[in-house]
Amino acid sequence: MLKMVRNWFNRIFAEEETVVLLIILAAILLLILSIGHVLIPIIASVVLAFMMQGIIARMSGLGARRWLAIAVAYGVFLTVFFGVLMLLLPLAWQQLVTLIQELPTMLRKLQQALMVLPERSELISEEQIRSWMAAASKEVGSLGQYLVSFSLAQLPNLVAVMINIVLIPILVFFFLKDKQLILDWLAGFLPRRRPLLTAVWLEMNDQVANYVRGKAIEIVIVGVASYLSFSILSLNYAALLALLVGLSVVIPYIGAAVVTLPVVLVGYLQWGWGGEFFTLCIVYGVIQALDGNVLVPLLFSEAVNMHPVAIIAAVLVFGGIWGMWGVFFAIPLATLLKAILYSWPRPANNNDGADQAPL
Template identity: 60%
Template sequence: MLKIFRSWIDRYFSDEEAVLLVVLIAASLVVLLTMGMVLAPMIAGIIIAFLMQGVVVRLREWGAPHWLAVTLTFILLVAMLASILLILLPVIWQQSARFLAEMPRMLGEWQEILLLLPENYPKLVTHAQVEDLMSATTAELGRLGQGLVSFSVSSLPMLVAVLVYFVLVPILVFFFLKDSTLIVNWVAGFLPHKRPVMSKIWHEMNQQIANYVRGKAIEILIVGAASYVVFALLGVNYAVLLAIAVGLSVVIPYIGAAVVTLPVAMIGFFQWGWSSEFFYLMLAYGVIQALDGNVLVPLLFSEAVNLHPVAIIMAVLVFGGLWGFWGVFFAIPLATLVKAILYAWPIGVHEANMASSGGDTAEQD
């Protein structure tokens, strides 16, 4: 047993860079798991800097100096944040208030529909089962209401934190964009000068993750905007809330589209019932999802590393459980990073050297 374990160590950890890579990965995981909330503004700043770096590069290609490109990009970021804070959030708040006010009516209609099931299908559904389901639904809504009340009572610290984010994160983004080269060189100064494996992983993942983040943000904006236009033209209630939900659903591959279908269908059903408008809504929603999966995603992520659907779902579950929304958002690039590390890992260095020396000896003979 000891011999097998020693052989495994020699095979995967005979190279010094492999040991250093394990230490760096372990240290990064410990920092993120223990200080993730404290470092959240910096992590958000790095993510947004990845998003805006493309604008800086494009402005520099057009002949703008670095300081002007960074300044214009920062002004664009501030304008976007101001639009979200002053235009989008009030609309979301109003539609959320309307939705919560209509929840009792929707619940009553849902109860009437469920009570028809025992009459039409007495062998499959009983009145007791319907009553149990309605009791559980009412209890869940009661807990949700209590949570909203407690949230409104204790929301002042969260509002302060949001204001801190709106002030601190843009400042961090500005300095990340302005001094990105200096920061990368400073971090690299702590690493060994000869690091072929880490350099290979870095060069492979840097551009890929940046392209993925920017592509995913563009996909969210396009799908959300298209959904809002369609919902508004059809006259769907809570068009902004549903459009935001559909836009954010693209963050989670396969699962998001399936989950967000339920609220879209429920809102349409409670508004129109089994009418032609409801079927038009579901047809339009299906077209949006089909265009997103078959046209938009191949255009935005044509150079992305192919991952098996099982690997993607496992990445979403694992990283989402560890880091919440950002873990879900970065599930695919993190899974790609794991794949790149596994493929670039130095394996059997001593064995390769022995084989090489053996080949040289054979040539000399």
């Protein structure tokens, strides 16, 4: 038994590069778990700079000078960054506060609408509905208290938020400007012969770049389309709901199902059963259908070739470990694991060569 384990260990870790790769992964994991909150500006800046690389590559392919491509990409980043920070977030926050203030009234309307259910079904009684509404009212009250305490508790962190707002644009600029310099410096710590690391890097650089940029474009398109549709229909809290719909695409399959509830509930409480409500449902269904059947295949045609079960499992696992950050990076992290497994050195004594098939 020990000999078999020893042979397996020697076969798996026979190459120096495999040990280096495991050390790198362990070091990154340790840093994230220990001082991840400190590294948030750096991690966010790396992701944002990674997203801007598509603009630089496209302009460089058209013959533009590198400094011009960097300037254009950085200008796009600054426009979007401060536009979201100064326009979208304040509007969404204002609508969120208004929604919380009106929740008790909305709950009373919902209770009146649900009171017809006992007349149509024996499975639901008035006492059950009243108990549900009482529990919901209690949760709404605690939610208001939590938001007040949360706002007060975050006041000491206001300086840190302001520092991050200043740091992130500066870091993004240097990551864009000195990308090759940073990569060359990091490569100096790696073995000179590194086919495994090269294969993993090429796989990650291709698929994750397409995924992150495509996901950002999908969020913008779905969010803007939802906001315009909700505004035309005069739906309450249009900016807040459109932001939720846009961000819901980050969580495949699950996000769209979860965000449908507040959209439908707000529309029903605003209009009741009527033409406006059914128009909202049709428009929202068209947006989701176009996103799933047109936009996603167009943006991610071959970017992430993973089974839906693997994607959902990655969202659940990494989301449970790192929260929203884990949800956002679930598919890139799953892609990393897939690239490592597919690129890992295979046994050399396999006669049929099946295990040594190229990726």
